[in-house]
Amino acid sequence: MKKLRYLLLLLVYITGSPLTTMAGDVPSSDPQPKYIFLFIGDGMGLAHVSMAEALLAERQGKTGIQKLNMSTFPVMTFATTFAKNRYITCSAAAGTALATGEKTSINTIGMDSARIHPLQTIAERAKAKGMKVGIMTTVSIDHATPACFYAHQPDRNRYYEIGTQLLASGFDFFGGGGFKYPTGKKKDRADLYHAVAEQGYTVVKEQKTFDTISAKSLPMMVVNPVLSASSDMPYAMDSIQGSFSLSGIVKKAIEVLDNPKGFFMMVEGGKIDWAAHANDAAAIVGEVFELDKAVGYALEFYRKHPDETLIIVTADHETGGLSLGWAGTSYESDFTLLDRQKVSGEVFDAKIEAYKKRTPASMVRYDSVMRMIATDFGLGTDIKLSKYEEEQLRRAFRISISGEKESLYKDENTVLYDNYDPIGITARKILANKAGIDFTTWMHTGTPVPVRVIGSGQELFNGFLDNTDIPVNIIRLLRLQAIKQ
Amino acid sequence: MKKLRYLLLLLVYITGSPLTTMAGDVPSSDPQPKYIFLFIGDGMGLAHVSMAEALLAERQGKTGIQKLNMSTFPVMTFATTFAKNRYITCSAAAGTALATGEKTSINTIGMDSARIHPLQTIAERAKAKGMKVGIMTTVSIDHATPACFYAHQPDRNRYYEIGTQLLASGFDFFGGGGFKYPTGKKKDRADLYHAVAEQGYTVVKEQKTFDTISAKSLPMMVVNPVLSASSDMPYAMDSIQGSFSLSGIVKKAIEVLDNPKGFFMMVEGGKIDWAAHANDAAAIVGEVFELDKAVGYALEFYRKHPDETLIIVTADHETGGLSLGWAGTSYESDFTLLDRQKVSGEVFDAKIEAYKKRTPASMVRYDSVMRMIATDFGLGTDIKLSKYEEEQLRRAFRISISGEKESLYKDENTVLYDNYDPIGITARKILANKAGIDFTTWMHTGTPVPVRVIGSGQELFNGFLDNTDIPVNIIRLLRLQAIKQ
Numbered sequence: 016m017k018k019l020r021y022l023l024l025l026l027v028y029i030t031g032s033p034l035t036t037m038a039g040d041v042p043s044s045d046p047q048p049k050y051i052f053l054f055i056g057d058g059m060g061l062a063h064v065s066m067a068e069a070l071l072a073e074r075q076g077k078t079g080i081q082k083l084n085m086s087t088f089p090v091m092t093f094a095t096t097f098a099k100n101r102y103i104t105c106s107a108a109a110g111t112a113l114a115t116g117e118k119t120s121i122n123t124i125g126m127d128s129a130r131i132h133p134l135q136t137i138a139e140r141a142k143a144k145g146m147k148v149g150i151m152t153t154v155s156i157d158h159a160t161p162a163c164f165y166a167h168q169p170d171r172n173r174y175y176e177i178g179t180q181l182l183a184s185g186f187d188f189f190g191g192g193g194f195k196y197p198t199g200k201k202k203d204r205a206d207l208y209h210a211v212a213e214q215g216y217t218v219v220k221e222q223k224t225f226d227t228i229s230a231k232s233l234p235m236m237v238v239n240p241v242l243s244a245s246s247d248m249p250y251a252m253d254s255i256q257g258s259f260s261l262s263g264i265v266k267k268a269i270e271v272l273d274n275p276k277g278f279f280m281m282v283e284g285g286k287i288d289w290a291a292h293a294n295d296a297a298a299i300v301g302e303v304f305e306l307d308k309a310v311g312y313a314l315e316f317y318r319k320h321p322d323e324t325l326i327i328v329t330a331d332h333e334t335g336g337l338s339l340g341w342a343g344t345s346y347e348s349d350f351t352l353l354d355r356q357k358v359s360g361e362v363f364d365a366k367i368e369a370y371k372k373r374t375p376a377s378m379v380r381y382d383s384v385m386r387m388i389a390t391d392f393g394l395g396t397d398i399k400l401s402k403y404e405e406e407q408l409r410r411a412f413r414i415s416i417s418g419e420k421e422s423l424y425k426d427e428n429t430v431l432y433d434n435y436d437p438i439g440i441t442a443r444k445i446l447a448n449k450a451g452i453d454f455t456t457w458m459h460t461g462t463p464v465p466v467r468v469i470g471s472g473q474e475l476f477n478g479f480l481d482n483t484d485i486p487v488n489i490i491r492l493l494r495l496q497a498i499k500q
Numbered sequence: 501m502k503k504l505r506y507l508l509l510l511l512v513y514i515t516g517s518p519l520t521t522m523a524g525d526v527p528s529s530d531p532q533p534k535y536i537f538l539f540i541g542d543g544m545g546l547a548h549v550s551m552a553e554a555l556l557a558e559r560q561g562k563t564g565i566q567k568l569n570m571s572t573f574p575v576m577t578f579a580t581t582f583a584k585n586r587y588i589t590c591s592a593a594a595g596t597a598l599a600t601g602e603k604t605s606i607n608t609i610g611m612d613s614a615r616i617h618p619l620q621t622i623a624e625r626a627k628a629k630g631m632k633v634g635i636m637t638t639v640s641i642d643h644a645t646p647a648c649f650y651a652h653q654p655d656r657n658r659y660y661e662i663g664t665q666l667l668a669s670g671f672d673f674f675g676g677g678g679f680k681y682p683t684g685k686k687k688d689r690a691d692l693y694h695a696v697a698e699q700g701y702t703v704v705k706e707q708k709t710f711d712t713i714s715a716k717s718l719p720m721m722v723v724n725p726v727l728s729a730s731s732d733m734p735y736a737m738d739s740i741q742g743s744f745s746l747s748g749i750v751k752k753a754i755e756v757l758d759n760p761k762g763f764f765m766m767v768e769g770g771k772i773d774w775a776a777h778a779n780d781a782a783a784i785v786g787e788v789f790e791l792d793k794a795v796g797y798a799l800e801f802y803r804k805h806p807d808e809t810l811i812i813v814t815a816d817h818e819t820g821g822l823s824l825g826w827a828g829t830s831y832e833s834d835f836t837l838l839d840r841q842k843v844s845g846e847v848f849d850a851k852i853e854a855y856k857k858r859t860p861a862s863m864v865r866y867d868s869v870m871r872m873i874a875t876d877f878g879l880g881t882d883i884k885l886s887k888y889e890e891e892q893l894r895r896a897f898r899i900s901i902s903g904e905k906e907s908l909y910k911d912e913n914t915v916l917y918d919n920y921d922p923i924g925i926t927a928r929k930i931l932a933n934k935a936g937i938d939f940t941t942w943m944h945t946g947t948p949v950p951v952r953v954i955g956s957g958q959e960l961f962n963g964f965l966d967n968t969d970i971p972v973n974i975i976r977l978l979r980l981q982a983i984k985q
Binding site: 061062065069073078079080082086087088089090091092093095097098099100101102103105121333336337338339340341342343345346347348350401402403404406424425426427429430433451452453454455456457458459460461462463465467477478479 | 546547550554558563564565567571572573574575576577578580582583584585586587588590606818821822823824825826827828830831832833835886887888889891909911912914915918936937938939940941942943944945946947948950952962963964
């Protein structure tokens with residue numbers, strides 16, 4: 016039997032088709048997935064996911080990790096993220112790389128680095144091929160990452176123009192946040208929501224409608240019923256009543272976009288990045304869990320169509336310089352301390368702002384602020400503070416309340432608080448530090464990001480990638496053509 | 501032809517042997533490498549290598565990275581590193597995991613977590629199978645990582661006992677650092693170097709002998725001619741005259757260990773960890789380059805024996821919480837600033853120590869120290885310092901010279917300087933920060949580490965690994981048996 020097998024293998028070899036697929040080389044027998052999920056955890060570095068996994072293990076009293084869905088994938092690697100003109104990228108340049116396979120300049124959306132020529136995106140090509148296309152995010156739908164898949168603008172801040180290109184894209188499903196400036200920055204332009212509806216989109220803004228939509232409702236735009244001033248969804252950890260969840264939207268998208276010609280979905284966990292900018296570890300964990308829950312729905316779909324589905328989970332860049340160790344805690348960690356944080360930094364900072372607004376300056380008290388910190392972070396009550404930590408909080412209080420930078424040097428202030436309210440930032444930094452983690456920056460870093468892949472064509476993703484390799488592989492696997500202008 | 505192929509594939513399928521190898525499942529047709537290289541960059545996380553690669557690119561005026569040898573490998577993934585009893589591991593527990601496939605407790609060398617039973621190592625099993633075995637490191641040869649491959653001790657600090665187990669191992673090649681306490685901590689034991697020679701080892705301590713050794717000289721122990729007080733080799737960046745290099749030793753080891761029955765080599769870049777503990781970015785880069793040069797020699801060997809060679813490059817844990825972004829530099833980086841550092845922190849700190857010793861306390865001057873900092877780091881002359889940075893250096897000077905901790909809280913001191921000399925640590929932190937990078941700790945972190953693999957059997961390493969999976973795969977590929985006691 017064994018000999019027969021070798022003979023057969025030899026014959027297979029002679030007939031000219033390779034038996035195994037190596038990275039970078041695509042024989043005609045290459046897999047042909049038709050359902051593509053591209054999950055982008057904005058700012059989601061290696062440590063962001065590991066932190067969530069270590070917390071899950073610790074909650075069960077175990078040392079180590081409990082794997083998220085994305086960590087069960089058979090292919091894991093890294094990708095470099097640098098932009099054409101800067102080592103540390105931004106979401107626009109990185110989103111363009113992931114959407115088009117081309118490096119571009121900072122702040123550029125779907126155009127070449129000189130900002131002259133638009134670059135075709137994999138979503139546009141998939142649409143032109145007859146596939147359904149869905150774009151989902153927790154931040155505003157015209158934010159850099161989602162925009163890179165349907166828009167072409169010299170500047171990511173041209174939100175209204177990006178919105179008009181959303182209209183022109185003809186994509187089937189948009190979901191998550193709304194338009195940042197629906198009537199333009201000066202509120203003098205035609206309302207984009209009206210235009211979307213006029214274009215034939217079902218605009219879904221409430222749970223009742225959301226529950227009844229089906230493939231017949233396509234094209235559609237799901238706008239979260241609860242939006243912030245900048246049209247992003249609330250943090251998952253804040254569990255705001257009436258809000259949809261990213262995973263719920265993805266689950267619905269899978270239902271309505273499933274069709275014989277296949278689909279391409281880009282799903283962004285956009286506020287992982289925002290939480291990391293704010294050095295808000297608890298909020299990062301909540302957003303990672305939510306994105307992974309959405310990955311779970313994609314995995315369910317994959318299990319039904321294993322030969323036709325490809326799921327990629329990656330990030331556009333790392334944010335925050337997060338590391339799972341801190342000088343002050345040495346070799347110890349206690350991730351469960353993060354569970355003591357009751358609200359995101361965003362919500363806490365708004366509470367402080369409100370307190371400051373409603374309280375005459377002479378009546379503002381450190382003790383009152385400390386009570387708020389105790390309630391929302393557990394600090395100063397059951398989580399004891401050292402004298403040094405108390406001093407940091409007192410100083411933050413003075414700077415926040417007096418509105419002065421006191422004796423701080425400008426660069427000292429940047430390192431300590433950047434533009435965040437000193438009280439909130441100090442409270443969440445202390446909590447994160449006590450858990451045994453720390454951040455090095457308020458911005459992005461150049462550290463490569465993980466790429467996790469499962470499904471038809473996964474072999475192409477082996478080895479150290481550049482972010483541009485990801486769409487190049489998708490183009491290859493979907494046999495996507497350039498669109499004639 | 502195509503139809504014939506499918507028919508043949510079907511027949512192959514019916515004969516029962518899988519055509520492709522998935523991680524974790526080893527058909528009888530599994531590859532059979534016989535030359536195994538296991539490179540362990542102690543403390544070498546994702547950012548350590550990326551920093552070196554970004555610097556290489558920047559030196560040529562390019563934005564991005566220039567890949568090191570290890571980054572060209574076709575398989576890259578991560579491994580978790582946690583110990584049995586602590587999330588953040590140590591080199592003993594992690595070394596044991598990498599050497600035996602079993603998790604153990606902190607500080608334990610090659611024994612179970614209760615420190616009762618010795619665990620057989622892959623090096624011992626390879627030796628028992630008739631393969632040659634080589635163990636190399638830049639730190640002392642009885643240090644935790646190398647020790648885990650030949651010794652079994654309840655405590656990593658039992659250096660002398662570890663040394664006696666080196667003797668008993670019968671391994672063919674030891675190279676790099678020497679014994680930490682050749683005659684025991686109290687200098688009352690038999691000299692280990694004598695014992696090694698009596699055991700029939702060629703002990704090589706000078707260049708002349710090194711140049712003439714051949715396979716006939718086996719077994720042998722190469723002891724670097726230049727050793728520190730703790731018997732480690734100098735940092736590569738210090739280019740100490742008369743010192744061997746790790747890569748030179750590995751090149752020689754390949755020459756002398758090459759034999760028809762194969763070999764197993766463990767090569768540790770041990771001072772990547774030490775440099776990272778000291779938050780010494782320039783020294784990290786130098787050590788990573790040196791380890792990668794050694795990887796280059798292994799790659800040359802692989803190219804001659806591609807079907808029989810397997811190279812794995814990984815780390816036992818991440819050290820330093822290094823991130824390629826810093827709050828103060830925001831989105832900018834300038835890695836070439838690291839090239840301005842002329843000596844390792846180790847050498848600089850020794851210079852400060854010597855200055856303090858030879859200068860009466862009343863004669864010690866801030867300006868003199870600043871001149872030393874200018875010479876070795878370029879700080880304060882062409883690299884301008886902000887007022888805040890100057891203040892940090894002045895404060896470090898006061899604390900270092902007065903020997904007092906001034907008004908520092910204990911936890912504040914730990915975060916600022918730990919046990920390092922405040923002057924040196926502040927100077928290298930400022931340089932690293934100006935380059936656009938930062939550290940979160942003086943210790944290890946729990947962030948997973950990269951695993952890079954090329955060669956026969958590489959497919960087994962796909963997917964998210966635990967450190968124990970690495971030796972388990974090696975045991976599988978080498979068909980290693982348990983050794984009968």
